[in-house]
Amino acid sequence: MCKSAIENPDRQVLPTNVKPTHYDLTLQPNLETFVFYGQVKVNLNVNQDTKSITLNTRDIKIHSAVLSSEGLKTESKQTATEITYDKKKDLATMTFAESVPANTKAVLDISFEGELNENMAGFYRSTYKDADGNTKYLATTQFEPTDARRALPCWDEPSLKATFDVTLVVPSELVALSNMDVVSEKPYSDTGKLTGKTEGKTEGKTEGKTESSSKSLKEVKYSTTPLMSTYLLAFCVGPFEYIEAFTSGEHNRTPIRSRVYALPGSVEQGRHALNVCTAALEYFAQVFGEPYPLPKIDMVAIPDFEAGAMENWGLITYRTVALLFDEKSSSIVYKKSTAYTVCHELAHQWFGNLVTMEWWDHLWLNEGFATWVGWLAVDNIFPDWDIWTSFVNEDMPRALSLDALRSSHPIEVTVNDPAEIHQIFDAISYYKGASVIRMLSSWLGVDTFLAGVRRYVHRHKLGNASTDDLWKALSEEAKVDVSKFMTLWTKRVGYPVLTVKNNNTGSINVTQSRYLSTGDLNEEEDSTVWWAPLGILLPEKIEPHTLTEKSQNFNVPADGLFKINAGQTSVYRVNYPIETIRVLGGEVKKGKGGLLANASDRVGLIADAGNLCVSGEQTTTAFLELAQAFVNEDNYFVWSQLSAHLSKILGVWYEQPEEIRNGLKALRRSLFAPVAHKLGWEFAENEDYLTNILRVLALTNAGRSDDTKTVEEAKNRFWQFVDGNDDALHPNLRGPVYNIVLGAAENEEEEEKFWEQILKIYRDEKLPTDQRLIALNALGGVKSKDLIQRYLAMSMDEKEVRGQDSLYVFGSLSSNPDARELLWKFFTEKFDILHAKFAKSISLFGNAVRSAVGGFVSLDRVAEIETFFADKDTKEYARPLQQALEGVRVNATWVERDHQDVAVWIKANAKNFA
Template sequence: MATDRDVLPDNIKPIHYSLSLYDLEHGGAFSYEGQVSIDVKILKSTKEIVLNTHQLKIHEAEVKITKTEDLHKASNISYDAPRQRAIVSFDEDLSPTHNAQIVIKFQGTMNQSMAGFYRSRYKPTVPAAQSVARDDEYHYMFSTQFESCDARRAFPCFDEPNLKATFDVELEVPEDLVALSNMPEKEVKKSSKSNFKIVSFERTPIVSTYLVAWAIGDFEYVEDFTRRKYDGKSLPVRVYTTKGLKEQGRFALEHAHQIVDYFSEIFGIEYPLPKVDLLAVHEFSHGAMENWGLITYRTTAVLFDEKTSDARFRNRVAYVVAHELAHQWFGNLVTMDWWSELWLNEGFATWVGWVATDYLHPDWNVWSQFVAEAVQTAFQLDSLRTSHPIEVAVKDALEVDQIFDSISYLKGSSVIRMLSSHLSQDVFLKGVGDYLQKHKYGNATTNDLWSALSKASGQDVNTFMDIWIRKMGFPVLTVAEEPGQISVKQGRFLFSGDVKPEEDETIWWIPLGLKTGPKAMDANAGALTTRENTIRDIDDSFYKLNANQNGFYRVNYPPERLVKIGEAKDKLTDEDKIGLIGDAAALAASGLGTTPALLALVENFRDEENYLVWLEILTRLGNIRSIFSEDDEVSKGLRRFTLTLISPITDKVGWEFKTGEDYLTGRLRALLIATAGLVGHEGVAEEAKRQFNAYTSGDKSAIHPSLRSAVYRIAVTEGGKEAYEAVRSDYATTTSIDGKDVCLSAMGRVQTPELAKDYLDFLFSPAVAVQDVHSGGMSLGANAKTRAAVWEYIRDNWDSKIYSTLSDNMVVLERFLRTSLNKFANYEIEKEMSSFFGGKDQRGFDRGVSVISDTIKGNAKYKERDLPIIREWIKAHGYANPMSSLKL
């Protein structure tokens, strides 16, 4: 047993759970009673059984020896609350046996923490069933969220991923409500309680506790069937919602049945359960959860209204549906052995989720999106000293939640993409299929995956991938030129730019991905496996490393070469362009390059028409404007630069959505209008205000759904308190599934500390769901005019509002802090934060605090170093002139 894990004693092995929940109190206390019978093997003689519980009360417990019918009643039940355990003690030894059953009666609460068995509030849009739990304003549904370690909040259990068992679930619910679980209904019978029924479900396959699920509510569904036959018949695929919303599940439904068939084919293993249910949950701390056979989703990740939803949510729904369905094999059928290998679940599901999205939507250019969003976000965290390896030591439950981050998901998926590109996707998926087949219904490790891939490919995958998984950070390749050849040298990249020798000892396996010559042909340059090497036969007219940004590393070209590559951008794929711009921006921040070099590079992209390339450009320019926002001259100059850069394409794309227009052009329009309006384009700002005024005056057709976010953000920025209050009013009344997200983001564009404080008071009021608090914090934190007010508010209201509201779910607390505070570029603020949090119990969010500190110090160092040269560049290139009006 690994000594770095705080795990349960190894004297008990669970085999099967029979779980019954009853006396569900649907109002007031929201309590319930339960009984769980656990068939176990007793492996060592013991006088106590230790299992996981959290916020449960055990009434009584006993052990039955099924062969001898011996009965041992517990003599004492005690709790180790910090370790989330219950200790059930007996007067006599329990002897080793394979035929024991633990029977526990207990009481729990359907909490509001979005963890365990919990309740979600919502406002009904149609008449509801009589017995729906409700108060004066809201109705409630009930569902579970057990990953990573919250099954223990719902029932006493052995809550570790490698302690798998089968489950029988039985729920006593009102007759007019729907009960769901992992498996189909087995039987429905009348309860002894009037107007109640008892719903029992088929037995699950062997499964980890974190994947068990159930839900109770006033549900309806839309249904389709797989086209592929499973044991001779098509499987039912359903999207469940609370009543009145089911039609918004059709977009997800159309994807779900196709994806189940697609994964069954490419993995070579058929979907293993008899049904697939997707459930929209109104309050949800994550994006979605892959419970086997009953996948739960935040509403904006599974519902889409063709008439009122922003088109960008098409992409979100398609991808998240695919990601969670990938888990039905990779994570559920085969589960990581321990949470340190979380990346096995999340990294793979992220990558293959994009594979499936690309399969269904080849016109969406999803791999460019992956490079612009996933790869660049992973780089950002992994360039900090406070990053962590993909495979990271995890001691216990509170540490697990903090690694559900962009390293496990996005760096994990990025290195999988790198490996798949190297081996070829077909070979890679053959190895994955072999891995799943060998370990199905069990647990596996990273080395098990490498072994399967090595066998499928004939290459020693472990040799070149082990370092990528077990070492934090990533390399930058520094290029030096000589006639007809280049030398490349690898070293660790840090955002702060001050790598110490002891931090730069890793030698990565780096696939070079070289393109060279007038036609940018692939050159077989192999991989760099030493500190440095020379590559010959380079055509000096053009070359580029890391083709299509397949490798997880950055490239530092000589300044003159960067200019030449920018001038030859017609030879670059969209992924190449995004990678080139991202590299230049990161190198400028670290001091290995300069911001003027980045600005000169992006000037070459005035005529660019690809949405995802523009997304990368404008994200980078927005970050630079944020870091240098305290210098008024530079701030205005950077806004003028951005405005000059985007005005031609903004003019061209315009406001009108044309019939038959492709999806990405619509996304580009929304991006350009939002950016232009926020950097001072008078024409765009005036039209946005006109549409906003018409919309808020009652003309709900005045704003295209895909421009609502852009228009709202511009309106609040320009319109002050009146516009802010209009958006806040819309938040309270919107029926659009993405309406609350749009409003929260826009309200964060307020321009005064007073309105920022008002908004924060609103965020931490009962009017706003806890799941949404971080969205508002992210918007305020990214806003140079309000981020100081956010820090002041957190500091002054930590105990009374921040911690008390968010600490029941550390995922939400840590996310709120990161997104609210990581945009500062001020050493003094960082010292204040370090002092403040240093005096707090940081367990459960300490990693986030360290990331914030590291990020702020890096931002401050960047600002200190590049401010003078940016000021000079702005003056020399005419961007220091007063802002002039541009009409559109």
């Protein structure tokens, strides 16, 4: 038993009487009956005398189990006398007549069958349309966290690493992929061995389910894998095409064959991802100090895929929109997301696959690190994208927003029951994990940090490790006890707000307390004293102070010109006195000549002020005043942060009087319309990436704020585009224009005309996936109840909207004030149907819960929602439900506290931004 299992006796783990060392697996999937047959021979080390062997299975029928051992007194083989199942715990126990002695080796030979399910988990089927429009199927896998057991009986725990020999028996015309390279491929003669026609079964026979004899089969064998966890095993079977490239071999000792696989006709859209892949593989070999350990890397676009991508060793699977990017027709916002997703999954090939967490408590080691180092690689490949300001603008806020709730959880969270695991694949594990790594690497120095990582990888390769193992390696490299202060960040929930007071003596007092967006912190919740690098930005330098106590004094210039958290590398909010905010606002207006020349500092200033007004530690009107200081801003990320907070205020104020909402729109319009008019609608070929996306952002905000010039041009270009002039709407602007024209429709008739045209665009299967999803998302931005009902009905029809994409529907309606009530009514009326629909993809259901609940701003609504869920078993989605409800309470308290103040401010300042 692993050390952490001993420390936590409540953890549900397998018995340790035997341990697997090697799997020899043969599978035959049938894409007509959706049954697969398998045989697995598992080499075992017998640790204790045993007559029974327990392993993981789910939705698997075991036909026979034969145990071979040289340690048996009589026959070397014995068939299981009984096979029992514990379906609640995903266990199968095989009992044998004769005990196998300890300290011997054995082979367990199991024949079995399972279903190619449609739940996007385990070994499952995915649909696509062929050239004639017929629905066809491919087979693929998703095993993380605990679904390898749906594909084969196995020891489905990350620390029970073994090697794997895989053989796939598939129709001859299809491509079959697995983790390793192909060593042989030959015609297969169906002997019945896999399909249940052999004798000696322990239970039941299955007849008549073999592949049609008219179809020829082939047997594909793959090389033996390195030692790896079951959740990283993978196979894909379908009519894939591929494009191929090789890495330079500079850091990998030999060029690595890299391929993108996709369905016929779309594979060339994988060129961007392939180029990123070959660059990143060499970069990671250099960063980690270890060559990529497999002979090839394949990346496959899968139509039905629950997550964004999965880092299976040597065979990374992706949701189509996360891998394929059409240089001519896709929106530029997907170019960065595709590059990042590829780099994130490739980082896992080392950090997660070569060195694996010992248990799911340490999930953040995989995901937080891969997030940070994934962006590190993107920054190396695309230096002009200003990736770390992007991180401050997008990723840190995701973490800090969730971690500001009482219903958050520590980065390292105890996991006992496998049913709990999917709930921690969230912004804390990914983005807070990445943020604290970025904070630590900035404090130690990136070179020192990466040297420690290389030490960690080299020490634990092909094995398992814990967070403490990483801290130990970093401490040895940096000559400082990293765990002493980092444990506070990984094992405690939340983060601090640093409240600054001017001492009027050329110094400031900084006091830390836990930040809660509810603003109602009690003494018991404020027990953590975080280690917080301050990095005080001064006109000529950065002072590298560190806050280690509850309250400390620090020297600053007498004129009060300073900013805490230079470069926004540390994880906290800063609450400045109003006079300091005004000084910093003045520096903003100076642009590049001011203290805040670094865009990350300006983003951080907005983010802190925008969130502190939610908690009541600053006023909403103070934020609105600060926003006006950015009138001359030219940086995309700064505008993006402003957009996020202004849109948030408008969303929360949706039940306030129309003149107040219009006033808030007018403020947003006064900021964004000049930028939109300056940049215009045309994209120059030599224009840089950040200017491109600023144009998109500015036009979106101007149009959604009823800027007449922008709305008229959007409608004009929309109808030109619908009439066949593709050049009228650049791919980057199609989504924004769909949203603008729907929001600016003058009546229901015009709204319906726009909606029907956008629906046609969504249904056009010739378009790149991202363009269709942009259209699908836009359809939720309507006022018409009839159209909202049609949209909701579409979400339940798999022929209209894939299950994985229904979340675009729910998310779009949740953000639409005119649709929230109808969405909640639909959710409650269809609850049982929705729960059944997502029963096997429970994280999707958790997101549906979040969308249905999270848009409201009323405490009465909280009571109604709690009453609805009172008699439901919420165990599998308890965390997203709690977080959504807490978010409603936060917003209800915020608008109740500040709505009158904002109303007065709007009336007093309306003339300034009319």
